[in-house]
Amino acid sequence: MSAFFACMKPTLLLFLILFCQPIWVIGQTNSSVKKPNILLILADDLGYGDLSCYGAPDIRTPHVDSLVRAGMRFSHFYANSSVCSPSRAALLSGRYPEQVGVPGVIRTMPDDNWGYLSPTAVLLPSLLKKNGYHTALIGKWHLGLESPNLPNDRGFGLFHGFEGDMMDDYYTHLRHNQNYMRLNRQTINPQGHATDLFTQWAADYLQQRAGKPNPFFLYLAYNAPHDPIQPPAHWLAKVKARQPGISEKRAKLAALIEHMDDGIGQVIQTLRAKGLYENTLIVFVSDNGGKLFDGANNGPLRSGKGHMYEGGIRIPACVVWPGKIAAQSQSQQPLLLMDLFPTLAEASGTTISHAIDGQSFLPILRGTSQTLTPERALFYIRREGGSEYNGKTIDAVRLGDWKLLQDSPYSPLELYNLKDDPQEKANRATDRPEEFRRLEKLMREHTRQGGAIPWEKGGL
Numbered sequence: 001m002s003a004f005f006a007c008m009k010p011t012l013l014l015f016l017i018l019f020c021q022p023i024w025v026i027g028q029t030n031s032s033v034k035k036p037n038i039l040l041i042l043a044d045d046l047g048y049g050d051l052s053c054y055g056a057p058d059i060r061t062p063h064v065d066s067l068v069r070a071g072m073r074f075s076h077f078y079a080n081s082s083v084c085s086p087s088r089a090a091l092l093s094g095r096y097p098e099q100v101g102v103p104g105v106i107r108t109m110p111d112d113n114w115g116y117l118s119p120t121a122v123l124l125p126s127l128l129k130k131n132g133y134h135t136a137l138i139g140k141w142h143l144g145l146e147s148p149n150l151p152n153d154r155g156f157g158l159f160h161g162f163e164g165d166m167m168d169d170y171y172t173h174l175r176h177n178q179n180y181m182r183l184n185r186q187t188i189n190p191q192g193h194a195t196d197l198f199t200q201w202a203a204d205y206l207q208q209r210a211g212k213p214n215p216f217f218l219y220l221a222y223n224a225p226h227d228p229i230q231p232p233a234h235w236l237a238k239v240k241a242r243q244p245g246i247s248e249k250r251a252k253l254a255a256l257i258e259h260m261d262d263g264i265g266q267v268i269q270t271l272r273a274k275g276l277y278e279n280t281l282i283v284f285v286s287d288n289g290g291k292l293f294d295g296a297n298n299g300p301l302r303s304g305k306g307h308m309y310e311g312g313i314r315i316p317a318c319v320v321w322p323g324k325i326a327a328q329s330q331s332q333q334p335l336l337l338m339d340l341f342p343t344l345a346e347a348s349g350t351t352i353s354h355a356i357d358g359q360s361f362l363p364i365l366r367g368t369s370q371t372l373t374p375e376r377a378l379f380y381i382r383r384e385g386g387s388e389y390n391g392k393t394i395d396a397v398r399l400g401d402w403k404l405l406q407d408s409p410y411s412p413l414e415l416y417n418l419k420d421d422p423q424e425k426a427n428r429a430t431d432r433p434e435e436f437r438r439l440e441k442l443m444r445e446h447t448r449q450g451g452a453i454p455w456e457k458g459g460l
Contacts, residue, residue, distance in 0.1 A: 035132070035215040035348050036321065037280040039271070040340070041264060042091070042219070044084065044140060044226040046316060047290020049299025050257055054316050056297060058243055059254045063265030064318075067284050071320030072329040072365055078336050078398075079288040081382050082305055082312035084165065085115050085142050087287040087337055088221075092123045092143070092154075094341025094356035096379060098450035103393060104383035106143060107165050108175055114383045114391070116457045117149045122354055124341050125155030128217045131350040136205050137161060139198045139221035145180070152184055156219075159184050160201045162194070167223060170194045170230040193232055195224045195256075199263030203270040210274035215348070220267065224260040227294050231255035249295040278322045281347055283340060286315040302424045306382070308396040308405040309424050313380050321347070325365050334398060335361055336378055375400050379446045383455070397443045402432075404439035413440065 050056050053065040053073070080090035085106040086097035093100045100121040104114025125135035136158040137151045142165050144150060151159035164180035167173050170193050173181045181188050190197050202220045209216045235255040240246065246254070264284070271277040289312040290296025292304040298311035305312055317335075319325060338358035345352050346360045359372045380396040383389070392409035401419035406412075415429040415436050429436050 034279060037209075037215045037276055038128070038133075038217045038344055038348065039267070039280055039282045040217070040219045040344070041267075041282070041284045042088075042139075042221040043260065043284075043286045044221070044223045045288060045291050045294075045296070045305055046225060046257065046286035047296035047298040047304065048301055048311065048314050048316055049297040050225075050253070050290055051316055055299055058246060058250065059257055060242075061258065061261040063261045063268060064284060067264075067268070067282060067320050068318045070322070070327050071282070071318050071325045072331055074317040074319075074335065075330065075332050076334045077285065077315055077317035078313050078334065078378065078380070079286070079315050080337050081380060082288050082307055082394075083382055083384075084226075084287050086381060088142055089115070089117060089121075090336065090338040090358075091287075091340055092125070092219075093121045094124070094338050094352075094358040095121065096338065096357050096381070096446075096450065098381055098383075098455065099357065099453055101453055101455045102143070103381050103450065103455050104385075105165060106145075108145065108178065108180070112385050113456070114385060115455050117143045117154075118453070119148045123154045124344065125157075125217060125219070127155075127345060127350050127352065128348060129155050129157065131348060132214050133348070134158075134209065134212070134214050134216045135219075136216065137219045137221065138202045138205060139219075140223045141221070150185065158205065160205075161198065161221070162223060166226055167194060167228075169228065170223075193259075195222060195260050195263050196232075198222055199266050202267045206267070206270045206274055206276060210276060215279075217344075222260050222263070225253055225256040225290075225294075225296075227291065229253050229256055229294050231259050235259045247295070253295040280322075281324075281344070282320040283317075283344075284319075285317040285337065285340075287337075289313060289315065300423055303407075308380060308382070308394050308407045310418070310422070313396070319365055321365065326367055329367065331361075331364050333361065333364055333372065334376075334378060377442050377446075379443070380405075381450070393447075395443055395447065397439050397446065399439055399442065402435050402439060404436065404443060415439070 051061045051064055053068045079087040080097050081087045083105050086102050089097040089100050089102035101118040102115035106115045107113045129135050135156050137156045139161040141151050141163050147153050160183050162180050164175045229252040239251045239255045289298050289304045298304050301311035303309035303311040341358045342360040343362050346362045378398040383393045396405035401417050403416050403418055405414050414427045416424045
């Protein structure tokens with residue numbers, strides 16, 4: 001072969017180098033590209049410190065721990081809100097939640113409903129479906145109870161789960177005595193603990209997808225460990241036997257989390273058994289911080305679910321992609337749930353042709369350059385009712401190490417430096433006026449932009 005090139009004229013050799021080689025490389029790249037399956041696992045109200053891999057001394061979560069070891073663990077991953085619906089809207093739309101009409105919780109009671117998903121919002125399953133993906137939601141939806149805001153309306157080819165906000169009982173699956181369990185649009189009445197049902201339905205789905213030519217996007221949204229804290233009796237007995245001095249409240253929450261972890265293990269095992277694991281990108285994350293009233297542990301972070309302190313919005317998160325993401329890797333990059341939208345789109349070769357707020361962190365996952373906007377401002381919102389809020393919002397903004405928040409609509413703004421004061425103990429609002437004014441201006445402008453978006457059905 002070397003003699004062949006040696007006898008070539010220089011001009012011909014240059015032509016081959018400049019033109020033929022790139023054509024060959026491009027052709028090989030295109031033919032070898034295989035779209036990854038995507039498994040997005042969302043826990044409900046899982047605290048930052050309620051996994052053994054995040055420091056919980058009294059909870060054993062071997063299966064989530066295994067995922068964390070297999071991929072990248074995040075220490076500064078945030079929900080877009082401290083409550084459910086806004087975070088889910090941001091996750092699936094890539095937008096700040098108020099930009100798609102969901103600044104607060106969508107509830108089954110109209111007089112306490114604080115959001116309506118915009119019919120024009122483009123959700124991730126719709127984009128992935130156009131790119132050849134089969135899309136499925138197993139578990140909790142919580143973004144609407146009627147068309148056009150049902151899962152099958154918004155891009156999911158299969159919906160097998162719960163439409164509503166929360167269950168009043170993990171076994172009856174009712175909410176305010178209403179049944180919101182569905183198979184697509186059909187009302188169903190399955191028997192068993194909701195966590196077991198969602199696990200089994202997810203495993204069944206993966207078995208059905210094995211051997212199919214199209215990749216899949218499975219959004220597995222558990223409602224655990226959201227209250228009521230109702231673990232199966234044998235899981236509770238296991239925790240109590242292991243830790244005789246544990247409180248009843250903490251034992252129940254630990255058992256509910258360990259039960260979910262076991263279900264996640266069954267789902268991952270199905271991936272492996274069906275030969276799907278090696279080509280599946282797996283995300284595990286929570287929708288907001290843990291609820292302190294239920295015994296949650298948010299590690300060293302201040303406060304919990306419903307609040308704008310770190311314990312309410314910082315969440316455990318990991319991403320696994322065999323052969324693409326280094327095992328046992330870590331990132332301290334501040335990220336939001338809405339950043340998953342462009343990241344998963346980029347990883348799957350899916351084009352986004354509309355405006356979004358999220359930014360892809362795929363280069364971080366691959367261990368290459370950082371492409372997120374330097375000093376990107378991160379915003380958080382919650383609109384709520386009752387006499388404590390009266391329909392007003394609580395908000396926060398983080399810029400670099402500084403964070404400005406208002407944890408009650410009737411309290412002053414608070415300023416913290418998260419690098420020097422990660423537990424948010426020293427309010428710097430009075431002694432750092434430049435940082436205060438800078439973040440206050442950002443918050444005010446963000447609020448102005450969100451105010452132009454209808455967030456109730458009658459306003460659309």
